Amino acid sequence: MLKTMSSGSKQPIFRFLDEVGRISSFTGRFFAEGFRPRYEWAELLRQCYVIGYRTLPLVGITAFIMGLVLTVQSRPTLEEFGAESYLPSMVALSVIREIGPVITALICAGKVGSSIGAELGSMRVTEQIDAMEVSGTNPFKFLVVTRVMACTLMLPVLVVVADFISLYASYVGVNIKDVVSLELYYNNVFNSLVYGDVLPAFVKTYFFGFAIGIVGCFKGYHSDKGTEGVGIAANSAVVVSSLLVFIIDLVAVQIADILGLT
Amino acid sequence: MKQTSNHIKLGAFVVLGTALLIATLYVIGSKKNLFNKTISVYVTFNHVNGLLQGNNVRFAGIAIGTVKEVSIVNDSMVVVEMIIREDAMRYVRKNSLADIGSDGLMGNKLINLSTPDASTPFVEAGDTLRSAVVIATDEMMRTLNTTNENVLVISSDLRKITRRIQESSAFWDLIADSAAAENVRRTLRNIETASTAAGRLTKEAENLISGVEQGRGLAGKLLNDEKTALDFENMLSNLKASSDTAKLALHHMHEFMEDLNITPGPLGILARDTVMGKTMVVAFENLETSTTLLNDNLKAMQSSFLFRKYFRKKEKEKEKDKTP
Numbered sequence A: 001m002l003k004t005m006s007s008g009s010k011q012p013i014f015r016f017l018d019e020v021g022r023i024s025s026f027t028g029r030f031f032a033e034g035f036r037p038r039y040e041w042a043e044l045l046r047q048c049y050v051i052g053y054r055t056l057p058l059v060g061i062t063a064f065i066m067g068l069v070l071t072v073q074s075r076p077t078l079e080e081f082g083a084e085s086y087l088p089s090m091v092a093l094s095v096i097r098e099i100g101p102v103i104t105a106l107i108c109a110g111k112v113g114s115s116i117g118a119e120l121g122s123m124r125v126t127e128q129i130d131a132m133e134v135s136g137t138n139p140f141k142f143l144v145v146t147r148v149m150a151c152t153l154m155l156p157v158l159v160v161v162a163d164f165i166s167l168y169a170s171y172v173g174v175n176i177k178d179v180v181s182l183e184l185y186y187n188n189v190f191n192s193l194v195y196g197d198v199l200p201a202f203v204k205t206y207f208f209g210f211a212i213g214i215v216g217c218f219k220g221y222h223s224d225k226g227t228e229g230v231g232i233a234a235n236s237a238v239v240v241s242s243l244l245v246f247i248i249d250l251v252a253v254q255i256a257d258i259l260g261l262t
Numbered sequence B: 001m002k003q004t005s006n007h008i009k010l011g012a013f014v015v016l017g018t019a020l021l022i023a024t025l026y027v028i029g030s031k032k033n034l035f036n037k038t039i040s041v042y043v044t045f046n047h048v049n050g051l052l053q054g055n056n057v058r059f060a061g062i063a064i065g066t067v068k069e070v071s072i073v074n075d076s077m078v079v080v081e082m083i084i085r086e087d088a089m090r091y092v093r094k095n096s097l098a099d100i101g102s103d104g105l106m107g108n109k110l111i112n113l114s115t116p117d118a119s120t121p122f123v124e125a126g127d128t129l130r131s132a133v134v135i136a137t138d139e140m141m142r143t144l145n146t147t148n149e150n151v152l153v154i155s156s157d158l159r160k161i162t163r164r165i166q167e168s169s170a171f172w173d174l175i176a177d178s179a180a181a182e183n184v185r186r187t188l189r190n191i192e193t194a195s196t197a198a199g200r201l202t203k204e205a206e207n208l209i210s211g212v213e214q215g216r217g218l219a220g221k222l223l224n225d226e227k228t229a230l231d232f233e234n235m236l237s238n239l240k241a242s243s244d245t246a247k248l249a250l251h252h253m254h255e256f257m258e259d260l261n262i263t264p265g266p267l268g269i270l271a272r273d274t275v276m277g278k279t280m281v282v283a284f285e286n287l288e289t290s291t292t293l294l295n296d297n298l299k300a301m302q303s304s305f306l307f308r309k310y311f312r313k314k315e316k317e318k319e320k321d322k323t324p
Helices: A002-008 A012-034 A041-051 A053-080 A084-125 A128-134 A139-177 A182-192 A195-221 A226-258 B002-031 B137-167 B169-176 B178-214 B217-224 B226-262 B266-272 B274-303 B308-322
Strands: B038-045 B056-059 B062-074 B077-085 B097-102 B109-114 B128-131
Touching (some): A041 A084, A041 B002, A053 A139, A084 A128, A084 A195, A128 A139, A139 A195, A182 B002, A195 A226, B038 B062, B038 B097, B226 B266
Parallel strands (some): B038 B128, B097 B128
Antiparallel strands (some): B097 B109
């Protein structure tokens, strides 16, 4: 009865539950197959290069603009309180704790998630995945595990680099209307940071990467309806992974608060 | 070849990210003295005013450590454990004073260490430093609020006074009036003269008091000489006794007078009856005349031969008594 309801029903709640169930099952399959030989090292490295290195320019530009804009826009408010000297600390805390990881994850969800969804979706509709199964290659291991692993590993690295680019942009922003040496800026930033600011923000980026990878792969791997399905897969991969990024962020903040890391 | 190039780029990217992460963690750790040799020093406060674990410890404005732990010992005592860099030990002394301040008006709390006396030995691990009384921001704000309210009342009163002065022409007329000014000047001169006189009077009073203190004059002796004071006390005591006696005598006299008025005795009659009084005066005059006449008769009788022997005998007895 449930099968009939889930497959035949048009009700959003059943479609949602069906989607959640299938993603959970897909994730379980990732853990079941991902850590068992044979490992696709070459494909993993290729995906790391594509997802990590080739996303860096986009992430870098975004991070630079983000740091600069945040600094320039925060300055008037801090000036009202005579607290311009707190600008580096404020920007550092904002970027490292929240804005850096979330914005980078959203950029990756847009670029990488859609790319993975479209790539796997087109492989599905052109029956390349079926062909791989026939040829004896495990398509899940080759296509899904490598991409999810690459996303999970590369997103934290991208976030760290993006954070530093943002902080440098903030330094530039501070020096637009003021004269602050790099050393003083560096001291202000690091005096305000503690491990509780850096570590939870860093750890949650692994979950962001994993969510982007798993959703992108799931949407592409299970796409149908021909070429139209490829577009739907790419689009829904971005939407769902972006939403998941925010949900994971919310959960991470709550856990960090419970653990006394905020 | 292209694959190798891609791998190199990826490797550089990963190494850069990892290096930045490690550098960040190391710098944060070194700022929090996690990689330096440190010692633990304690300080006890009644109130830590929001001091937290990880807040900075400064000596002469330079960060030399951090707060490791803040723990409540009892209802009026909080112990703060500070970790201080070993290289800063040669500046902090055992008698250093720990004070809780803040980094700017809205900044984090921190502990400021200061050394009032450089003669005491340097601090060692486990030492407990002295603490200064913490002025809580809330308390400061409350006092400031009361001051503000007072200033508001004062400024409001001043405004009313100023408005009244501005609205009143009498004040400005008074200022413009040269006669009034002359009167004020004269009054001031009088005040000055009175003030000089008062000063002189004060000086004289001072001399008088000084003399009394030194035992000069009756008052001085009374205040400073124990014997005089005792005599004076005795005199007062005697005076009191005499006063009591006089009071009693007056009381008796009063009773006597009342009796005299009420009782119809000879004295009462004599006091009130004027005719009787005059009769008595005449009687007394007659009595005096009679007495004089009787004296003359008696003197004549002494010369009589009938009584001459008796008076001679009496004279002889008198002489006999005189001789021892």
